[in-house]
Amino acid sequence: MTDTAVGAGRSRLDGGPDLVQLLTPEGERLEHPEYSPLVEHLTAQDLRGMYRDLVLVRRADAEATALQRQGELGIWVSLLGQEAAQIGSGRATRQQDYVFPTYREHGVAWTRDVDPVTLLGLYRGVNQGGWDPTKNNFHLYTIVIGSQTLHATGYAMGIQRDGAVGTGDADRDAAVIAYFGDGASAQGDVNEAFVFASVFNAPVVFFCQNNQWAISEPNERQTRIPLYQRARGFGFPGVRVDGNDVLATYAVTTQALDRARNGEGPTLVEAFTYRMGAHTTSDDPTRYRIEAEVEEWKLKDPIARLKAYLARGGDADQDFFDQIEKEADELAAHVRKGCLEMPNPHPDEMFQHAYREPYPLVDEERAWFAQYHASFEGEGAEK
Amino acid sequence: MTDTAVGAGRSRLDGGPDLVQLLTPEGERLEHPEYSPLVEHLTAQDLRGMYRDLVLVRRADAEATALQRQGELGIWVSLLGQEAAQIGSGRATRQQDYVFPTYREHGVAWTRDVDPVTLLGLYRGVNQGGWDPTKNNFHLYTIVIGSQTLHATGYAMGIQRDGAVGTGDADRDAAVIAYFGDGASAQGDVNEAFVFASVFNAPVVFFCQNNQWAISEPNERQTRIPLYQRARGFGFPGVRVDGNDVLATYAVTTQALDRARNGEGPTLVEAFTYRMGAHTTSDDPTRYRIEAEVEEWKLKDPIARLKAYLARGGDADQDFFDQIEKEADELAAHVRKGCLEMPNPHPDEMFQHAYREPYPLVDEERAWFAQYHASFEGEGAEK
Amino acid sequence: MTETSSEAPTTVVQSTIAKGITMGLRAAMEAEPKVLVMGEDVGKLGGVFRVTDGLQKDFGEDRVIDTPLAESGIIGTAIGMALRGYRPVCEIQFDGFIFPAYDQIVTQLAKMGYRSGGSVKLPIVIRVPFGGGIGAVEHHSESPEAYFAHTPGLRVVSCSNPADAYWMIQQAIASDDPVMFFEPKRRYWEKGQVDTSVTPMPLHQARVAREGTDVTVAAYGPMVTTSLAAAQAAADDGISIEVIDLRTLSPLDVDTIEASVNKTGRLVTVHEATTFLGMGAEIAARVTERCFYSMEAPVLRVGGFHIPYPASRHEEEYLPDLDRVLDAVDRSFAF
Amino acid sequence: MTETSSEAPTTVVQSTIAKGITMGLRAAMEAEPKVLVMGEDVGKLGGVFRVTDGLQKDFGEDRVIDTPLAESGIIGTAIGMALRGYRPVCEIQFDGFIFPAYDQIVTQLAKMGYRSGGSVKLPIVIRVPFGGGIGAVEHHSESPEAYFAHTPGLRVVSCSNPADAYWMIQQAIASDDPVMFFEPKRRYWEKGQVDTSVTPMPLHQARVAREGTDVTVAAYGPMVTTSLAAAQAAADDGISIEVIDLRTLSPLDVDTIEASVNKTGRLVTVHEATTFLGMGAEIAARVTERCFYSMEAPVLRVGGFHIPYPASRHEEEYLPDLDRVLDAVDRSFAF
């Protein structure tokens, strides 16, 4: 067996001929017969909005990383480098669509109007997620790799049973988008999701962010062909899009979601991107990947290219960019404040929500613990 | 959702344009640029040998079904209709290759020189299989759908580590063949096996007998495209062969096993065939499939077509066919005798082999049971 | 849901356990359109045990779903449908085939409600025909209930007669928590009366199946019939056995067992599952803690030996039976 | 294998539990070329806990295999390699991620030898960093050992100190039966002495970690340190606690516990796993049966509450600690 890291380094740099791209790393617009029409309706304001999204989610993410370094979070899972993949796909969803994220989709959460502070509880350790997914149709973070792809497929089967597919009513027809990583593609659950989704023609988009790494393993350890081609084995379309190109990602995801809502079934979208940082704040990438690879990807930065495009076309001026920076600082302050103000849960809360209906043993243990815990009150802090 | 059985009925009749066939249902030889050369070396005697295999395994299978009806077996899983898929593929294996069957591969067992009686223990209930797989490189039957495809892939990875791949030494290079059904293709394990086999380029052939049904479910419930195309999603070749054509199955499997032994990695072979009988002797197919479908498949019988070919070409005469019938009767008698002579295990045997090394609790329970059981001896039969 | 079912004609019908479940499923599906049935071969075939017989014909393919052959997929998609507001009832074909779904059950089904701080509910029932005694091959005779009872977030129940089969399946479906529903497959064809009009006892309550004074025998599922037979036989020898049908394993109705043991002073637990860490272990530990001073003998456990379920020709010796129960009762009195 | 390791330089080294396992793996791989290490990130990264640090560099990618991200695939292919004559040591990254492999472990790994009538052996070790206390997110702090101890065909052990870490991993690898090897992740960095030249005690024997006379406390893995601290604290109050490090959960060394309880008359079990059907249940049932007349109090169990493992800010209250152990000891004396 050959040294994977070497073999990996090269092939991970460019997405190959099938890569859908509408905006080059230099910020040049490209014409694509199939996908350009899907972004034509976007106004300069829309594009500025996407730029704002990209900058703000990156800034909020950086603040969370800082908070972890300062001990305010137990761990943080940075989206650095994947902003366009998440904003582009998230902005393509409609209100009635439902999103199943992994643990890294902070950018998608932003497009669903989820306050970034909401996402911190899990990483601060005050809850296991704890938000109500029905509020923004943004599901809880799922940590067991791949599990959520089956939940997404089942949810989509529910949409079919509700008759909310292919009616032509834009406000009614709904789709599901399931996020997962390149590593997750190896899990049985993800492939079973492909089986169920294709057999039942469920309205679900499988959105794989191929950030080239599964912790220390290059994606050659998960597949020997481009991941978007996995869909061929199950009989539905697969597309590889430049995940650092917010326009292309928006276009490809829009098309896939429309197909789903129209009753044309599942699509696999592989967003070809890169994990610019460590896997998590606990990880040390210097042990397994070469800095040169990261350097090359810096040249493909998703924000820089949109900024160059907006500036060149005169769609945005320095005031605008300054304004966004200011907003970003405000958001960062909001994130920090929200994190620091997040109270430690009262011990009793851990006994809540294990069951919805009466469960005597939990009540018994809860009562026992209350008096046990109280017995230490006198002795002060250590309990 | 459309009525699956209707949609199913039609598409399950013909394997489509990609079906590899060398012998038509009428017994006409077809030329195939890629596969004909792989059967050219087969002499008339070889073909008579295959005919003999087909007839004998069908006869042994029928005898087992009869034994079940008479209460001598708890259940039987008939291979009726799948003889060519099993003989053709089994005959393509070499001694050093290793076979992982499901629970229906009685024909493959035959090609590995496993006495059919050996297979009856499991179905009679005197053991859980109980044979030594290393004797004939024919693994134990696996009942949990799909599990064995991972074992096969791991075994193949072991072969790689032993340096027994791609050496060019025909007696050394080895491959693994894993059997599974159309229903099994939906299992996560099977798809994970495809991931591991392709990533590690393991010398394994995935041999799927698509007999059109998974108990009552038509294979449209498992996939919406031909199963051999599943391999495309993982980056290795997939071939659909007429599983009722022993020559084509032999040719396709030979090519796949050669590729594996030469270090060219995995192949998926879909043998397009039909389960002529019930799923098992406990099943009642009249509840879910139309008799007309079975009738159409009778016209594709694997034995009839080879017999027609041998007779037409003068490669076999009536004496030969009579001789085979006689042998078949002898084999049936052997199977029946072997089954009836299979002793009930002594109760104490159930405590053996749960562990290889000392396990006090089992010894304790075993000793307790011995004296407990003995305490009934006086009272005669009921214990 | 029990209210709605009581709208059903007020009659007492003869039924088997299998048909009792079928009737209960039908009642639940009629009462609540969100109830779905899904699994392998549950459609035209009606399941290998015919428990879903006729349901697809009457409720259609969208509500009675023949799934691909993938248990993790069955439970995983059921979770998704529950998130969309449905109440799926999943059939696992045999006990030994629940394990591919174990991850979805333990890491998702059992924990998602807790993860969500109570904002998500997963009213899913997983039906599992379990236990041995049917002369089957490997994986078709197992008793995996303890694996689930050890998992917080799940509820685990088992029925032992047609009336409970009819009512308990409806109560399980009505529960907003996930419920593992273990069906005594070898008793599927045992007959009994089902009164479809009574108000059933709560799902999570044990039942004194036979009153007695000398020793308590606690069992569930297929072993209830066995224990009742043992009690009958013992009665002839002048020993009075109180038999408790646990019905619910998680939560465990300890109060009912405690009350009985405080009366009899002796307890024998019976199940087919491996004794080591089987339900009997938890019952022994908990009851001994509660009844320490009233116990005349340690809790004795009758259960499976520490070996994989053996070939069917060993079943008669492997499975706990009347004699094994009585042997334990005798040993209890020997203390 | 222990013989071979004893060829190693006769020295006493300082080591952490993590490094003890690394040393043991290295010794096993040097002694036996068929020993393989496989799992997620076990190569260049050396595993998320660095337990396989340096092994791929020294033994190559064919013997230290970074696998695709699929636990069922890891165990399933390990079984295949074992059938080919290899001795795979599989790393499961965290306790909560063993469940996708549960089917392969329970239906194949545990049963294939039995299925084969003894003709097949599967010398596979599955390493599982387990337990909480590291401030992690969901699924990274669980204690699933009972799910495996209830499964005939498997062996289950857990180490609590560097010396056991070094020796037990080698003994597990040398075993021809499959072994589940639970590593106390939050103790990985605790230091101790390892004598690489002594003949270790048998893998399946419990150890009296501290002698005492008044009450027995039985623990394993991370709770041994906790129990020893409790014993120390109790000693100051004049209570003499005997602490038993179980080391082996399946088979369970009941004799050692029995001997202790016959001396002390009291037993408290301690583990992080949910109390309901946790190891403490089996210990309580079995020891009570054996020591019925010598017990002054029922076996009391300290363990996890009946809830999913909570958010890490709850850990301090959720996890059994010195005070919870002493509280149980006090309650035991109250009987």
Ligand SMILES: Cc1ncc(C[n+]2csc(CCOP(=O)(O)OP(=O)(O)O)c2C)c(N)n1
């Ligand atoms: C079933 C399971 N196994 C292992 C892990 C530990 N783990 C967390 S993230 C990760 C890598 C995931 O890689 P990928 O799917 O590419 O997503 P990424 O983190 O790169 O976004 C692993 C192995 C897990 N969470 N779940």
Ligand SMILES: Cc1ncc(C[n+]2csc(CCOP(=O)(O)OP(=O)(O)O)c2C)c(N)n1
């Ligand atoms: C994991 C698992 N689930 C369910 C079953 C029950 N079962 C036995 S055979 C079978 C159908 C298998 O169909 P297929 O894979 O097409 O093989 P065939 O029997 O048609 O040869 C099912 C569902 C099983 N054995 N294992």
Ligand SMILES: [Mg+2]
């Ligand atoms: Mg990745």
Ligand SMILES: [Mg+2]
């Ligand atoms: Mg089939």
